[in-house]
Amino acid sequence: MRIPCPHCGERGNDEFVYLGAAALTRPAADAPAEAWHSYVYLRDNPAGLHSELWQHTHGCRRWLVVARDTRTHAVFSATDAAV
Amino acid sequence: MGYSFLSLVREALRGQTGWRPAWRDAAPKPAYDAIVVGGGGHGLATGYYLAKEHGLTNIAVLEKSYIGGGNTGRNTTIIRSNYLLPGNERMYEKSMQLWEGLEQDLNYNAMVSQRGVLNLYHSDAQRDVYARRGNAMRLHGVDAALLNETGVRKLYPWLDFDNARFPIRGGLLQRRGGTARHDAVAWGFAHGADRLGVDIVQNCEVTGFRISGGAVQGVETTRGYIAAPKIGLAVAGSTSRVAALAGLRLPIESHVLQAFVSEGVKPLVDGVLTFGAGHFYVSQSDKGGLVFGGDIDGYNSYAQRGSMPVVEDVMESGMAIMPAIGRLRVLRQWGGLVDMSMDGSPIIDRTPIDGLYLNAGWCYGGFKATPGSGWCFAHTMARDEPHFINSALRLDRFATGAVLDERGAGPTPNLH
Numbered sequence: 001m002r003i004p005c006p007h008c009g010e011r012g013n014d015e016f017v018y019l020g021a022a023a024l025t026r027p028a029a030d031a032p033a034e035a036w037h038s039y040v041y042l043r044d045n046p047a048g049l050h051s052e053l054w055q056h057t058h059g060c061r062r063w064l065v066v067a068r069d070t071r072t073h074a075v076f077s078a079t080d081a082a083v
Numbered sequence: 084m085g086y087s088f089l090s091l092v093r094e095a096l097r098g099q100t101g102w103r104p105a106w107r108d109a110a111p112k113p114a115y116d117a118i119v120v121g122g123g124g125h126g127l128a129t130g131y132y133l134a135k136e137h138g139l140t141n142i143a144v145l146e147k148s149y150i151g152g153g154n155t156g157r158n159t160t161i162i163r164s165n166y167l168l169p170g171n172e173r174m175y176e177k178s179m180q181l182w183e184g185l186e187q188d189l190n191y192n193a194m195v196s197q198r199g200v201l202n203l204y205h206s207d208a209q210r211d212v213y214a215r216r217g218n219a220m221r222l223h224g225v226d227a228a229l230l231n232e233t234g235v236r237k238l239y240p241w242l243d244f245d246n247a248r249f250p251i252r253g254g255l256l257q258r259r260g261g262t263a264r265h266d267a268v269a270w271g272f273a274h275g276a277d278r279l280g281v282d283i284v285q286n287c288e289v290t291g292f293r294i295s296g297g298a299v300q301g302v303e304t305t306r307g308y309i310a311a312p313k314i315g316l317a318v319a320g321s322t323s324r325v326a327a328l329a330g331l332r333l334p335i336e337s338h339v340l341q342a343f344v345s346e347g348v349k350p351l352v353d354g355v356l357t358f359g360a361g362h363f364y365v366s367q368s369d370k371g372g373l374v375f376g377g378d379i380d381g382y383n384s385y386a387q388r389g390s391m392p393v394v395e396d397v398m399e400s401g402m403a404i405m406p407a408i409g410r411l412r413v414l415r416q417w418g419g420l421v422d423m424s425m426d427g428s429p430i431i432d433r434t435p436i437d438g439l440y441l442n443a444g445w446c447y448g449g450f451k452a453t454p455g456s457g458w459c460f461a462h463t464m465a466r467d468e469p470h471f472i473n474s475a476l477r478l479d480r481f482a483t484g485a486v487l488d489e490r491g492a493g494p495t496p497n498l499h
């Protein structure tokens with residue numbers, strides 16, 4: 001599996017560190033406990049398209065949002081998480 | 084049909100013509116008193132204990148493919164009960180005790196071999212951590228022995244004790260731990276359950292649930308609708324997908340874990356060895372092949388095949404403790420889908436839907452739990468409440484804060 005880093009070009013996935021689902025919205029500090037439970041612990045865990053966070057630790061060290069198929073490891077896109 | 088010395092002799096004399104299948108390949112009935120979804124070790128064990136311990140015999144285990152084709156038939160077969168936290172340790176030890184009498188109980192040879200599991204340590208700090216875990220185990224009445232370097236040298240003289248980076252200083256040994264033949268565990272539970280009247284239905288995929296008034300009514304399957312007031316999920320790596328059919332979102336990610344088998348060699352590793360400074364575990368099969376594995380690949384996956392960086396990492400870890408294997412050839416490699424939970428510990432509990440029960444979150448370590456998991460899940464389904472033994476393995480522990488995080492790694496499934 002190779003990830004096309006927008007800054008460094010296409011690299012092997014062993015240059016990157018995985019965090020998990022990217023499509024999670026951090027609740028407000030005073031949001032109810034249920035919202036925090038859901039944010040911290042519950043995951044869609046889809047078999048198919050997954051939007052996820054990878055850090056290019058052995059490259060530019062930027063956090064990337066990667067769109068990948070969890071059944072085939074086909075990578076569709078990688079964009080800088082902050083841009 | 085039963086297996087005994089007598090039946091072996093009889094069949095030897097009859098040219099092995101009288102053997103019958105170890106279980107019936109049942110067709111689904113329209114309704115049951117209880118259904119277990121997933122014909123892996125856990126589902127089959129649940130079916131067996133529901134019948135044996137709770138007298139529920141009008142029940143079925145539904146498997147989408149063939150039984151034991153999932154993780155049950157893909158794992159590295161290590162069994163042990165060397166956990167730190169009480170909420171985990173009592174369930175794994177229950178499981179260990181069931182392993183110890185399993186073959187007589189099931190009338191099936193599962194090749195349970197208590198050859199000892201030795202976790203190597205490589206520093207003073209790690210020795211302290213292992214001493215603590217060993218003491219915790221002993222407080223639970225479980226056997227544990229802390230070996231110094233001389234003790235380990237007696238068992239495995241050929242290890243790389245003086246490795247410059249990871250010298251071997253000793254190990255924590257659970258003598259009652261060991262291995263079991265994974266396929267035979269699935270077949271044995273199927274055999275045992277079948278003899279008690281449980282229907283084992285293969286090629287029957289659950290595709291939906293009928294739920295009304297907050298209670299489950301039955302399952303839609305590729306072989307038609309089947310009604311049951313109690314339905315238990317034991318689908319391991321497919322947990323999120325199947326639970327989503329009932330509208331549940333769970334604290335689980337699916338990851339791929341790889342395993343490897345080398346060419347056969349003469350007896351070398353007579354127990355189970357684990358590397359403490361990386362992730363590597365190895366045992367030797369009766370055919371002589373070294374069976375080993377390491378970390379999960381580390382990102383969500385439903386691919387059931389592994390990636391190269393982890394292959395390299397596992398080989399390097401192996402070489403760090405046993406350079407003698409450097410010239411061995413690897414014959415086979417494969418991957419399985421493991422259900423990594425957010426705290427690295429399993430869930431055996433009810434769900435917010437009445438009559439729907441969940442057995443999941445087994446991570447790397449569910450094979451050793453097979454009998455104990457089935458026993459606890461059967462109790463939870465039959466009595467509609469967890470047994471004391473699985474009373475900490477709750478689904479709501481993530482909301483209440485009572486998580487069971489053996490490694491202290493936090494809600495990051497790929498680090499457990």
Ligand SMILES: Cc1cc2nc3c(=O)[nH]c(=O)nc-3n(C[C@H](O)[C@H](O)[C@H](O)COP(=O)(O)OP(=O)(O)OC[C@H]3O[C@@H](n4cnc5c(N)ncnc54)[C@H](O)[C@@H]3O)c2cc1C
Binds near residue numbers: 446
């Ligand atoms: C490579 C590898 C090595 C491992 N090594 C060890 C080890 O050394 N020691 C240890 O303790 N554990 C180990 N494990 C973990 C252990 O194998 C699993 O935790 C355990 O087997 C999971 O429970 P199970 O046996 O019931 O799962 P499975 O055998 O995976 O059973 C789940 C079943 O559910 C079925 N299913 C899925 N969806 C549906 C549906 N919709 N309808 C019907 N059926 C469905 C699947 O087909 C499957 O047969 C390892 C795992 C892997 C992958």
Ligand SMILES: [Zn+2]
Binds near residue numbers: 009056
């Ligand atoms: Zn980069």
